[in-house]
Amino acid sequence: MAAEAHLQAAEISASQCFEIWRHYDSDGNGYMDGKELQTFIQELQQARKKAGLELTSEMKAFVDQYGGNVDGKIGIVELAQILPTEENFLLFFRCQQLKSSEDFMQTWRKYDTDHSGFIDTEELKNFLKDLLQKANKQIDDAKLTEYTEIMLRMFDANNDGKLELTEMVTPSTGKFSYKISEFNKAFEMYDQDGSGFIDENELDALLKDLCEKNKKELDINSISTYKKNIMALSDGGKLYRTELALILCAEEN
Template identity: 65%
Template sequence: MANAYLQGAEISASQFLEIFHHYDKDGNGYIEGKELQNFIKELQHARKQAGLELTDQMRAFVEEYEKNDDVKMDITELAKILPTEENFFLFFRQQVKSCAEFMEAWRKYDADHSGYIESDELKNFLSDLLQRAKKTYDEQKLQDYTATMFKIFDSNNDGKLCLAEMARLLPEQENFLLKFQGVKMDTKEFNKIFDLYDKDRSGYVDENELEALLKDLCKIKKVLEISNLSTYKNAIMALSDGGKLYRAELALVLCAEEL
């Protein structure tokens, strides 16, 4: 593979994906161990050949690796290092800054309320993001872009994106959704919890009911931190219909199965 991209040439979203797969030899979703060693060696070599210094991001990454060779690089980290023509990770993060904004967007673009973002819905989402960022694009580009997003994020290849798959786009510190993956329950337990915390039996959980639920969850589940309670609450409430969080909406975050 030509090394132009390591020297700073701009690459397209699909080339970017190829590069990731090129280095992730065993295909486990991370460039790590020998793979990472190889990546860093080729990166340093290519930059030197082109008479270029490492960029600040590259240097920071290499320094971290030198301190701790257990470092794993996932696709969002590679996106920070390699400049892409349309760096959708950085671009997405400029537009969707917090978990609450992400949930709001989720609610809006899951137009058929299936609990998933399907191809057409993702296309609408990307199209709006591009417009907001005042980028020019045509139908072809939008289709490529959508297809690439699916290749990257549809981990279980079912042709639709669930909340947890898309949540990989969020920065680590904002990304409590990944923590909630470890808290999810089966349908029976989820329904029991929903009924228990829907104290007034209105059929939805309001903000206070949700707060009580999350407080108790923080006590039982070590991965959740009580200091983040209001962040969790605000983000999950962003999925609600004007403060009414119905069963199917809460299930997106707390239930491991489809209702």
């Protein structure tokens, strides 16, 4: 099968990485877990042995961590870190920490000028090109087209030709994490003019309110640093609802 052949390769392309993902994420829930994950581990080991290839250090660490963990689950970004991909391009499109999110958000706003939270297919290609350049990655047009198509296949769930910010970015919650319902109530309270954004002064009150509602203690020693990191993602001092929600809110079950 194609997935097994890709696992046997010394190096795989971004498209092949995505094919492997689709094969093993059989239920399409966005994770490889349970039986899917155990099957992947077993077939990864068999495929590498059949091809006369040793497991890489990343693969060995992964097998040690998840080989006997039936409750474990991974996403496509974690998969990209395990496989011998030509480059881990997927890692550029998932913001894991506030520090790494600033370039992402600055580039995103260049195309999402109305703060709708969406960019269309044509804008996506240029967005990816700009983001890769910020990461000092130079690619040709053919590879850029390939990456654009993969991003759409990964994240454009309703096939409307638009990519949503909330689908591309992993919330960077740090030690703070709030329910979306509570966040919306607090945001609306401080965005009294309905502009869709709040400023740095209002952020203090918003954070304190959310902490109180969610019974979290506000660490005075770290709050200034946390605020500074959040404001680094702002648009000229304006914190828009969608962007701030990505930073502060955990997904509700």
